[in-house]
Structure formats: structure tokens, C-alpha cells
Amino acid sequence: MNLSLRRLRAPLLALCFSPMGVSLAQAADLQPPPPPIPDCKSYVLMDFRTGAIIAEKDPDLQLPPASLTKLMTAYLTYRALAEGRLHWNQQIPVSNVAWHTGGSSMFIQPNLPVTVSQLMHGLIIDSGNDAAVALAQAVAGNRAAFVEEMNAEAQKMGLEGAHYSNVDGLPDPGLHLSAMNIATISRNLIQKYPQVIDISKIKYYRYNHITQRSWNPALFGHPSIDGLKTGHTNAAGHCMDTTAIRHGRRLIAVVMGAPNWPAGVNDVVALLDYGYTFTGDVEAVKAGTVLGKYSDPQLDPEDFAVKAAEDVWVTVPEGEQKDLQRTVSYDKLGDKAVAAGAVVGHLQITLHGKVLGETPLVAAEAAKPAGTIGTLWHQAENAL
Numbered sequence: 001m002n003l004s005l006r007r008l009r010a011p012l013l014a015l016c017f018s019p020m021g022v023s024l025a026q027a028a029d030l031q032p033p034p035p036p037i038p039d040c041k042s043y044v045l046m047d048f049r050t051g052a053i054i055a056e057k058d059p060d061l062q063l064p065p066a067s068l069t070k071l072m073t074a075y076l077t078y079r080a081l082a083e084g085r086l087h088w089n090q091q092i093p094v095s096n097v098a099w100h101t102g103g104s105s106m107f108i109q110p111n112l113p114v115t116v117s118q119l120m121h122g123l124i125i126d127s128g129n130d131a132a133v134a135l136a137q138a139v140a141g142n143r144a145a146f147v148e149e150m151n152a153e154a155q156k157m158g159l160e161g162a163h164y165s166n167v168d169g170l171p172d173p174g175l176h177l178s179a180m181n182i183a184t185i186s187r188n189l190i191q192k193y194p195q196v197i198d199i200s201k202i203k204y205y206r207y208n209h210i211t212q213r214s215w216n217p218a219l220f221g222h223p224s225i226d227g228l229k230t231g232h233t234n235a236a237g238h239c240m241d242t243t244a245i246r247h248g249r250r251l252i253a254v255v256m257g258a259p260n261w262p263a264g265v266n267d268v269v270a271l272l273d274y275g276y277t278f279t280g281d282v283e284a285v286k287a288g289t290v291l292g293k294y295s296d297p298q299l300d301p302e303d304f305a306v307k308a309a310e311d312v313w314v315t316v317p318e319g320e321q322k323d324l325q326r327t328v329s330y331d332k333l334g335d336k337a338v339a340a341g342a343v344v345g346h347l348q349i350t351l352h353g354k355v356l357g358e359t360p361l362v363a364a365e366a367a368k369p370a371g372t373i374g375t376l377w378h379q380a381e382n383a384l
Contacts, residue, residue: 032278035270041237041257044179045271047281048187048243048250050357052315053180054275062161062176063256066231066239067104067127067215069169069177071185072150073135074123074229078193080139081116088117097143098133103170104215106131107208118207124196124229125205127215129168136167143167154181157188171233179254182241186228186252190243197243200227217261218242218268225272228252230264242268251275278318284349284357285312285326291361292328294344298335298369305364306330306344314349314356325350328361338367 034055037043042058053059080086092115094108106122108114108130116138122131136146143166150164159181165174189196203214218225224244231239237257244251253271258264285291285308295303306328316324330345338344345361 035274037255037267037270039259039263040255040267042179043253043255043267043271044183045275046183046187046252046254047275047279047315048190048252049281050313050315051187052279052356054251054279054315055271056179059180060161060178061256062178064171064175064233064236065169065177065182065256066233066236067129067169068182068229068231068239068241069164069166069175070123070127070132070231071182071189071229071241072153072164073132073146073167074120074196075185075189075193076146076149076153077116077120077123077135077139078189078196082193086116086138088115090116092116092119092134092138094130094134095137098130098137101129101133101168103129103168105129106205106212107210108134109208112208114207121199121202121205122207124199125202125214126207126212127229127231129170132168157184159184169231169233169236171235179256182239182254182256183252186241186243186254190228190250196228197226200229200243216240216242218265222265222269225268232261238264240264240268242272244272246276249276249281279315280318280321281313281315282321282324283311284314284324285347285359287311287359290364291326291347294330294333294363296333299333299338299367300369301365301367304338304367306361307364308347308359309343309362310359312347312349312357312359314351316351316356320351323351324356330361335369337369338363340364340366 042061044059045055046053091113094110099109104127106126106128119131119135122128136143140146140149146167147164154162162177162181165172203219204211216230224246225242227243229241238261240255242253251272253268255264255267258267287308287310289308290305292306293303294306327348341362343360344363347359347361348355349357
């Protein structure tokens with residue numbers, strides 16, 4: 001890995017890059033190309049750790065998401081649990097509205113006890129529309145208020161173009177998401193609430209004396225796949241949001257609008273196989289690694305070490321690790337005091353000119369203004 005150091009005497013410009021969503025296809029010529037998947041409307045293959053997009057087809061196309069809508073329902077319920085507004089063993093009253101919700105169901109009913117834990121299992125495994133409504137009412141009081149929370153959270157997550165109009169995914173002209181939106185929600189959900197996998201990997205669930213098979217057909221026959229959600233309506237087709245973990249590495253494959261479940265399973269498995277075979281994650285820099293020295297005669301000491309503030313992992317095509325480059329840029333600090341740990345620059349990891357990862361650089365020790373005499377003395381020393 002080549003190390004390129006460049007000193008900026010002007011303040012470092014704000015960077016417009018976010019590692020999540022960077023496309024490897026733009027960073028390098030992948031060989032072989034991703035598998036052809038002509039029978040779906042769009043897809044995204046994302047690396048969970050880095051957020052890199054390994055393969056894509058019309059990733060931003062807004063489409064009916066069917067029950068993939070429930071990913072946001074689950075996310076907001078987990079948030080309410082984390083904040084103590086709900087509790088796993090808390091019993092939830094079942095309204096007539098929830099009871100009579102159409103479509104897929106976990107078969108809750110008024111006067112039959114049901115807990116938040118049971119509703120979450122029914123939501124994710126059974127894809128229960130009734131469970132989605134009951135949870136929305138428990139979290140926000142009513143469905144309309146919950147939908148407002150869904151759209152507010154979509155904005156926070158940066159889900160461009162996404163819009164929610166209900167909590168369950170039943171057909172509605174105002175409900176649409178893209179494959180990229182779905183992958184991003186899934187990554188955020190697993191990052192913040194990894195316990196969702198403990199539910200999404202379950203193949204059968206029993207409630208109200210009824211045992212149902214998971215609506216995720218990819219769980220059967222593919223041991224590395226442990227989630228996450230599927231959906232189907234006539235308008236949406238067969239939609240799959242699948243995640244797998246192999247040798248400690250997690251990928252997320254989203255396929256929208258497949259013609260049937262077998263085709264959807266074949267598509268996500270082909271994408272996952274491709275990602276695991278032809279790409280890998282590399283820890284390009286460890287947090288705390290010293291990457292150079294900052295020099296300024298206006299400071300005392302004039303030279304001090306700088307180190308990476310964070311670990312930087314990047315996703316690279318197989319065999320191209322050697323082509324990664326580091327670029328260090330420094331801010332102009334002037335004669336102001338610098339605290340140990342203060343940001344003094346920036347590190348970028350690039351592949352063929354494309355930024356794959358980045359981290360701030362921080363001072364390894366404190367520095368104080370040298371003053372006029374000290375500055376002149378440092379300048380004179382440097383001139384010798």
C-alpha cells in the first residue's frame with residue numbers, strides 16, 4: 001500500500017464522500033461482472049461492515065415494497081424498546097383495527113393475550129399485518145402518528161425518494177421504496193439492533209395454536225442466510241431482503257420485483273455468492289496508527305505525531321488490495337493551541353482514484369502557541 005503525504009497550507013475543504021453506498025464497480029473494473037439478473041426490477045448487493053455497493057441494478061428506482069415496509073416498523077419498535085417506552089414481556093391490547101387488518105396475519109385477536117415479543121416474532125417471521133398495526137398503535141398511539149415517525153426516520157437515514165403511507169405494506173400509491181433504501185434500512189437495523197437476527201433466522205413460529213412457516217424462503221437450504229424480510233403483492237411482485245454471514249463477513253442482498261419466490265431466492269443467492277467470491281473486506285487502517293507528523297513553526301512543539309481516529313475498513317475486488325492508497329491531508333491550524341486528540345487533518349483510502357474510506361486524523365499530543373520569539377526561532381532552525 002502506497003503512502004502519499006501532502007501538506008495543505010489552506011484549510012482542508014469539506015469532503016462530500018460517505019463510505020456507505022460507494023460503488024466498487026466505479027472504483028475498479030470487476031472481473032467477472034455481476035451475475036445477470038434480468039427477471040427482477042432492481043437489486044442491490046451491499047457489504048454490511050463498510051456499506052460498499054458491490055453490485056446494483058436500478059438501485060434508486062422507487063417501487064412498491066410490500067412487506068419490506070415492516071423493516072421500518074421493526075426499527076421504530078426496537079427504538080421504543082431501547083428507550084424504555086415498551087418492554088418485551090409487556091402485554092399489548094389488540095384493537096379491532098389490528099384484528100381486522102387484511103393480508104398476512106399472525107392471528108391476534110381482542111381478549112387473547114399477546115406480548116411485544118410475540119408481536120415482533122409475528123411481524124418478522126409471519127409477516128403479520130395485524131402485528132404491524134398492533135405495534136404501531138402501542139408505540140405511537142395510532143397508525144397515522146406512527147407513519148409520521150416512519151417518514152421522519154426515513155429522512156434521518158437519508159432514504160432519498162422513500163415515502164411511507166402505512167405500517168404494513170398493503171398496496172397504496174403513496175408507499176414506495178428503492179432497493180437502496182431497503183439495504184440502508186437493513187444495515188441500520190442490524191447495526192443498532194443486532195438482536196433482530198435472533199428473530200429473522202427462525203424458520204417456524206407458533207401463536208394462537210397456529211404454527212406458521214417463515215415467509216423468507218431463502219432460510220431453507222442456505223445455512224449462511226439468517227434474515228431478514230420478504231414481501232409480496234401483485235403490484236410489488238416478490239421482494240426479498242436477504243442477509244447472510246460467511247466467515248464473519250455479512251452481506252445484504254435486496255431484490256425487488258422478482259416473478260416468483262424460487263426466482264427471488266436464486267437471485268439473492270447468486271448475488272451473495274458473487275460478493276463473497278470476488279470481493280473482500282480489508283482493515284486499511286487501525287485506530288491509533290501513527291500516520292505522520294504535523295509541522296508548524298507557530299506551535300510548540302513544532303512537530304507532533306498524528307494518528308488515525310477510527311478503524312477504516314474497505315471493500316475491495318479480489319486481488320486489488322495492493323492497489324489501495326492512503327492520502328493524508330492536514331488542516332492549517334495557525335497559532336492556536338491544539339489539544340491531544342484534536343482533529344488536525346484527514347486520511348482517505350482510495351482505489352484507482354475512488355475514495356473507499358476515510359477517517360479524521362488527530363494530534364497524538366498537545367501543542368501550544370510558540371509565540372513570536374518561538375516562531376522566529378523555529379523558522380531560523382529550519383533555515384539552517
